[in-house]
Amino acid sequence: MTETISAPKAPHAVLRYSGKTFQPSAVETFLYDWWEASGFFTPPPDRAGEKPFVMMLPLPNVTGDLHLGHALSFGGYEDLMARWHRMRGEPTLWLPGSDHAGIIAQIVVEQELAKEYGRKTSDEDTRDGLTRDQFLAEMWRWMEHYKPRIYRQLRMLGCSLDWTRVHFTMDPDMQRRVRIHFIRLYKGGHLYRADRIVHWCLTCQTTYSDIESKHVERVDALSYVRYPWADPMPPGTPDVIVATTRPETIVADTAVAVHPADQRWRALIGREVLVPVAERRVPIIADEAVDPAFGTGALKVTPGHDATDFEIGQRHGLAVLSVIDTRGRMTPAAGVLAGLDRDAARAAMVERLRAAGLLVKEEQITHAVGVHDRCGTIDEPLVLKQWWLRMAPLAAPAIAAVRDGRTRIVPRKFEKMYFQWLESIRDWNVSRQIWWGHSIPVWYCRDCDEIVVPDEDGPDPTECPRCRSHDLRHDPDVLDTWFSSALWPHSTLGWPERTADLARFYPGSVLETGYDILFFWVARMMMMGIHNMGDVPFRVVYLHGLVRTGTEKMSKSKGNVVSPVGIVEEHGADALRFALVSGVSAGADSQLAEGKLENGRHFVNKLWNIGRFTLARIDARPGALRGAIDRSPTDDPALTDADRWIISRTEAAVTELTRLIESYLFGEYATALQQFVWGELADFYVELAKPARRPAGSEDAAARTLAYVLDRVLRLAHPIIPFVTDTLALQLWERGATADGAPSLVVAPWPQAGARDEALEDRFGTVIDVVRAIRSRRQEAAIQPSIRLTVALGGDADPLRSCEALIGALANADIRFGGGEAAPTIVRGVEIRLAIPRDAAAERGRLERDLGEARALLERSRTLLGSTFAAKAPAPVVEKERERLTEREAAVATLEAELAKTG
RNA sequence: GGGCUGUUAGCUCAGCCGGUUAGAGCACUGCGUUCACAUCGCAGGGGUCGCUGGUUCGAAUCCAGCACAGCCCACCA
DSSP states (O other), X not given: OOXXXXXXXXXXXXXXXXXXXXXXXXXXXXXXXXXHHTTTTSOOOOOTTOOOEEEEOOOOBTTSOOOHHHIIIXXXXXXXXXXXXXXXXXXXXEEOEXXXXXXXXXXXXHHHHHHXXXXXXXXXXXXXXXXXXXXXXXXXXXXXXXXXHHHHHHHHTTOOOOGGGOEETTSHHHHHHHHHHHHXXXXXXXXXXXXXXXXXXXXXXXXXXXXXEEEEEEEEEEEEEEEOBSSOOOTTOOOEEEEESOGGGGGGOOEEEEXXXXXXXXXXXXXXXXXXXXXXXXXXXXXXXXXXTSTTSEEEEOTTTOHHHHHHHHHHTOOOOOOBOTTSBBOGGGGGGTTOBHXXXXXXHHHHHHHTXXXXXXXXXXXXXXXXTTTOOBOOOEEEEXXXXXXXXXXXXXXXXXXXXXXXXXXXXXXXXXXXXXXXXXXXXXXXXXXXXXXXXXXXXXXXXXXXXXXXXXXXXXXXXXXXXXXXXEOOOEEOHHHHHTTXXXXXXXXXXXXXXXXXXXXXXXXXXXXXXXXXXXXXXXXXXXXXXXXXXXXXXXXXXXXXXXXXXXXXXXXXXXXXXHHHHHHOHHHHHHHHHTTOOTTOOEEOOHXXXXXXXXXXXXXXXXXXXXXXXXXXXXXXXXXXXXXXXXXXXXXXXXXXXXXXXXXXXXXXXXXXXXXXXXXXXXXXXXXIIIIIIXXXXXXXXXXXXXXXXXXXXXXXXXXXXXXXXXXXHTTTOHHHHHHHHHHHHHHSOOSSOOSSGGGSOOOOOXXXXXXXXXXXXXXXXXXXXXXXXXXXXXXXXXXXXXXXXXXXXXXXXXXXXXXXXXXTEEEEXXXXXXXXXXXXXXXXXXXXXXXXXXXXXXXXXXXXXXXXXXXHHXXXXXXXXXXXXXXXXHXXXXXHHHHHHXXXXXXXXXXHHXX
């Protein structure tokens, strides 16, 4: 991104903010508005040879505020990727939007209406006492209220979305695209209308799809009912006894099924029994679906009110009787039960069976019943005329695309789920009997029943093409929400028009979302994308785990949904983002514990203060920053070892953090970032950059090093901690130019690793260990940190000869080389002796302890090297162990000699 | 019924291809307010890596079995 970006002026609030504690609220809003207004989030104009990074926001439902799962997805992984790729110089499009959320939104609004006006009746023409138009007006009111709220919350999280391309699934142009999609599918023979068994929700008064059906355990009465033989049978013929939890559906039975291999029934297949109460003759049929181990091995077959039975019925050409209507009442076809409500009918039926002597017994069983995932109402399987999408032909290419790697699923374990689901996919019921959603572009002729579908981009039809009637009825149903969201990756880019955006940004790069909507959304986007565009919608699917509070999954119905808004206000978006992402492995569920959030806040604050310190050092040395501050100052002869060390460590961090993000190891990226920034930069280098701890005349070098390292660190941290990093970067760059001249971190280049000095890093590692040992000894001896010690270093201390000032500064000690009176502590072969008054007893105790440990380690090395290890292990591993052995031998020898002296 | 995942410090979790004395954050103990930060610093305590076998010179890591916990899919009346 070396080309000129017109550099818009950063807001003053950001440039001048300097509180001791980073107060996100003081700058976040300004910063975000400025980023957006400056066009940073909009991909720059097309350039030849570019490889854009494209991601679609997993459109949140407009049903209320965002929750923590959204925060993890949007403010965590997705913004992290978007910002990182943007910094890598890839034109980045992250497209925002929201979903009208069909039934879920309708349920929410209906509840709201009931709260406001009381529960009103619903029938064909009114819903909650409102006409269709009035009701839809209420829906739109809700949408217009919550949509901006959701968009504001996305901004609060710092999401670098291109707001110039925002879409809503019910926008007029999106409605048009969905309509065209439907018409094309219909004309291509993918859609059909048929009477088939569906999941019906008595509460929501609509059908729903297989994946919206969940199972819950329930205890119900299981009735054993005898079906008398229709004709006289030889003595010894067994009674036909079936077990059912739904006796009221007996009147709709059209067969009794047994397993074909069941010896008990084999000879009786084809004979007939009488359906109790209905007194209808039905045959005994054989079907594999029957479990011979259940009850007597005979199953009542009710194709009209049970999914399995419907399929059995299809296989055997059985009649379908419907005895329950969409309100749960028995229809006239139910005969004596007609007019009764479902539950009353069940009781009445049991009584009649008992009276007729056909009720053999009743018992309680625990079994799984299907419920509507959205409202928990028990499924009422009904046979209704619905629109269906043939899935198998669409699924095949979607399976192939993942198999041959055109789309990769990360982590891999989810591929199996994806295949398993698509390979056993069933046709999708796409019509819904609700009002809120995309209208189905189909009309029916009242005179000749013709199905009239308009031309692709044509007007609503007014005349039946077959009988010329003008009496057309528009299909009152709407489409399943997921029917429209399946188009998201291409419909938002202008499809079916061949727009520039579509050509440039399809297929997308990554689709990031929770594994819980792999089937609902991801698989369907794959199918529709391939079908409409001839290519996959994205190259990588990254699936994250669920955010739990406590051990439970967050869900509206449990009322344990946590809003990120309060957290952002309390801790800041940076802290929340960091807390959500850090230490979580790919695809694993996580918990957002309070402690983690605090760690995030503390870390952000630490970063802020490293920045403040750096800025203060720069301001204290006017003219220190010669040349670009984002260029390594290693050619400066005034650099100390400490300066060179942190620069080298920074280069190492660049390599490592880049690798982690590239590998989608975001949790480890966050953790590694914290380790470096806090554990190395803050805890060691910042201490060594303080004037009191530096050789005279090296303050400029410290300022330059700090500036360079801070610049790198801010870039490295920006993808996950955008606000505090840019606030600091803007202030830093005010004090010294960068080579790339970026106006903001948002569009600043991601760092390239410079040369490392590994020998120095190694030596510094020893320094750190020695310093820690000195501090530990000091603590043991109860010597105040403010008291300056004298420490003698012996043994393998030669490499440390140039580091005495460094060690002295960190340990508050004067360092000498050579032996000494006191007993040593040995670290990495270096003997450390504190010059303090001897306490023979204490020293002896410590020596014995150290010697014990040293001997154990030595023993371990000896055993290892004495075994076949030496012959079989790779040479470098063996070599390493030999070195360790030598070091341990020396340590034991030294400690033994010292112990003898104290003796 | 089929498939998948987890079991590591008091808590929440990292630990990719097997190789030092198994890590982090929080919590805990002791010490410390000299001007980046008390949303701080320093030093510490704490784990036979669920169990049992196997492969290997070497297993938290690979394999098998088992025990718990959880998830997904499925037509159990």
